[in-house]
Amino acid sequence: MRKFKEAIIEKSLLASALVTILVTLGIILVLSFEAVNFFREVPIIDFLTDTQWTPLFSDKHFGILPLLSGTLLTSFIAIAFAVPVGLSISIYISEYAPKSFRRTIKPALELLAAVPTVVYGFFALTVVTPFLQTFIPGLSGFNSLSAGLVMGIMIIPFVSSLSEDALHAVPNSLREAAYGMGSTKLQNSFRVLVPAASSGIIVSIILAISRAIGETMIVAIAAGQQPRLTFDPTVPVETITTYIVQVSLGDVQHGSLEYRTIFAAGITLFIFTFLLNTISYRIRKKFQEKYE
Amino acid sequence: MSKKEKGIVIDKSIKRKHKLETKGVKVFYDDFMAIKGIDMTIKANKVTAFIGPSGCGKSTFLRLFNRMNDYVDGFRLEGEVRIDGENIYKKKINVEQLRKQVGMVFQKPNPFPKSIFENVAYGLRIQGINDKRYLSEKVEDSLKQVALWDEVKDDLNKSAIALSGGQQQRLCIARTLAVEPSIILMDEPTSALDPLSTAKIEELIYELKEKYSIVIVTHNMQQAGRISDYTAFFYLGELIEYDRTKKLFTNPEKQQTENYITGRFG
Numbered sequence: 001m002r003k004f005k006e007a008i009i010e011k012s013l014l015a016s017a018l019v020t021i022l023v024t025l026g027i028i029l030v031l032s033f034e035a036v037n038f039f040r041e042v043p044i045i046d047f048l049t050d051t052q053w054t055p056l057f058s059d060k061h062f063g064i065l066p067l068l069s070g071t072l073l074t075s076f077i078a079i080a081f082a083v084p085v086g087l088s089i090s091i092y093i094s095e096y097a098p099k100s101f102r103r104t105i106k107p108a109l110e111l112l113a114a115v116p117t118v119v120y121g122f123f124a125l126t127v128v129t130p131f132l133q134t135f136i137p138g139l140s141g142f143n144s145l146s147a148g149l150v151m152g153i154m155i156i157p158f159v160s161s162l163s164e165d166a167l168h169a170v171p172n173s174l175r176e177a178a179y180g181m182g183s184t185k186l187q188n189s190f191r192v193l194v195p196a197a198s199s200g201i202i203v204s205i206i207l208a209i210s211r212a213i214g215e216t217m218i219v220a221i222a223a224g225q226q227p228r229l230t231f232d233p234t235v236p237v238e239t240i241t242t243y244i245v246q247v248s249l250g251d252v253q254h255g256s257l258e259y260r261t262i263f264a265a266g267i268t269l270f271i272f273t274f275l276l277n278t279i280s281y282r283i284r285k286k287f288q289e290k291y292e
Numbered sequence: 293m294s295k296k297e298k299g300i301v302i303d304k305s306i307k308r309k310h311k312l313e314t315k316g317v318k319v320f321y322d323d324f325m326a327i328k329g330i331d332m333t334i335k336a337n338k339v340t341a342f343i344g345p346s347g348c349g350k351s352t353f354l355r356l357f358n359r360m361n362d363y364v365d366g367f368r369l370e371g372e373v374r375i376d377g378e379n380i381y382k383k384k385i386n387v388e389q390l391r392k393q394v395g396m397v398f399q400k401p402n403p404f405p406k407s408i409f410e411n412v413a414y415g416l417r418i419q420g421i422n423d424k425r426y427l428s429e430k431v432e433d434s435l436k437q438v439a440l441w442d443e444v445k446d447d448l449n450k451s452a453i454a455l456s457g458g459q460q461q462r463l464c465i466a467r468t469l470a471v472e473p474s475i476i477l478m479d480e481p482t483s484a485l486d487p488l489s490t491a492k493i494e495e496l497i498y499e500l501k502e503k504y505s506i507v508i509v510t511h512n513m514q515q516a517g518r519i520s521d522y523t524a525f526f527y528l529g530e531l532i533e534y535d536r537t538k539k540l541f542t543n544p545e546k547q548q549t550e551n552y553i554t555g556r557f558g
Contacts, residue, residue: 173402
């Protein structure tokens with residue numbers, strides 16, 4: 001009887017593991033299937049090289065570059081803000097802060113990641129943009145700068161928490177060695193600990209990039225909906241994710257070419273995040289070997 | 293810039309004799325008293341060995357001299373620790389400067405995950421010295437002092453982690469020597485090494501005492517007998533006996549010392 005129970009539990013655990021794999025496979029299949037249909041009608045060269053994205057207009061262009069530039073621009077701004085701040089926080093928490101402070105600040109920081117992204121989006125649109133407009137007069141109401149900055153705030157805990165774990169995992173003997181040589185705390189942090197934890201820190205940054213690229217709500221609300229091939233952070237842009245939201249919520253006919261564009265955009269996004277996740281997985285594996 | 297250049301000229305002409313002294317030293321970890329009042333004077337340019345059973349406080353006592361206990365939670369000191377008459381626990385002391393003068397070699401070899409060259413150059417780099425020729429000279433010089441140069445001279449850019457345990461420990465000693473300390477503290481430096489590597493390090497210690505004052509904690513009494521000029525026996529946070537090594541091992545004054553060195557306990 002006991003054995004039977006064990007078997008049932010084992011099988012149901014296996015089943016739940018399989019469900020996640022099947023769902024992932026299903027998503028990839030649907031994405032690929034619809035994307036292939038899309039590329040039957042639109043040559044892939046046009047998709048990759050055309051500098052306009054106007055599938056909903058009468059003069060249709062299907063160049064992904066404007067959407068890609070919107071995604072990369074907002075992500076770049078977010079990362080450029082989150083990495084220095086997140087890394088400083090992680091070094092402070094792991095090397096400088098008293099233990100009691102560490103216990104309170106870490107969960108508090110992780111709370112940043114728990115704020116609903118729609119709230120962040122609103123915050124960017126109604127607080128950050130007006131604030132930035134007071135000293136950047138040319139800033140549009142929708143722009144990649146404030147969307148990127150707020151997205152940066154959102155991903156700070158991804159960088160700081162994982163980097164702090166990596167710094168914390170550096171063996172104490174290295175700290176002793178560095179202090180024993182007469183290092184100051186700052187020298188110990190930047191010359192010994194950060195290099196020693198670099199693989200973990202890089203993984204945290206890659207995961208943060210991947211999070212930024214996939215982020216939807218903040219950019220949909222605050223960055224605008226105008227596909228535009230530009231690297232000017234003050235004008236409205238549209239990211240891949242925003243476009244997908246726009247079409248999904250719109251009245252595009254199911255099964256039409258316009259409808260399929262979201263799958264082409266989706267698979268582009270998927271390829272990016274998949275690559276980033278693979279790289280971070282590789283680095284993490286290497287990193288584990290180093291400390292064992 | 294002028295400050296950096298100044299750092300390159302380390303004065304080698306004056307090799308003062310450095311004497312370590314403690315006066316009524318008590319060490320507490322929270323409420324636990326680990327060192328129970330020790331007065332001791334350690335002679336310059338000699339090798340002094342600290343022996344005693346595990347938990348007797350010898351490592352704690354050793355780490356007082358470069359303030360490595362400062363990082364231990366709940367650490368508190370009473371009494372004075374002096375180097376050349378100066379209390380190293382007074383407020384004005386520059387701890388980083390102190391640690392350049394009082395080098396330390398640890399129980400487990402702990403090279404930085406950097407190249408062999410950068411490991412040895414580390415102490416100079418953090419003093420702001422980046423002159424390539426000077427660094428190369430110092431690195432070569434330090435590696436020669438620990439008899440590691442011939443083994444690694446073609447691999448200076450390889451990672452130090454790839455070296456054997458014995459080589460790593462000699463590298464750690466070279467790294468300490470590169471900043472020209474006057475005192476070297478060693479906390480069981482050979483306990484993680486094989487007999488051959490141990491023999492090499494012991495030989496090295498013997499050579500180094502010409503220029504440095506060496507204090508070594510060891511669990512190995514034969515080792516203490518072989519390499520040290522003076523030996524101190526610690527037990528339960530107290531200094532039981534401290535004398536010339538020969539005297540302490542052949543004709544100890546205290547019964548406890550005799551029991552320990554003859555292997556009756558510990």
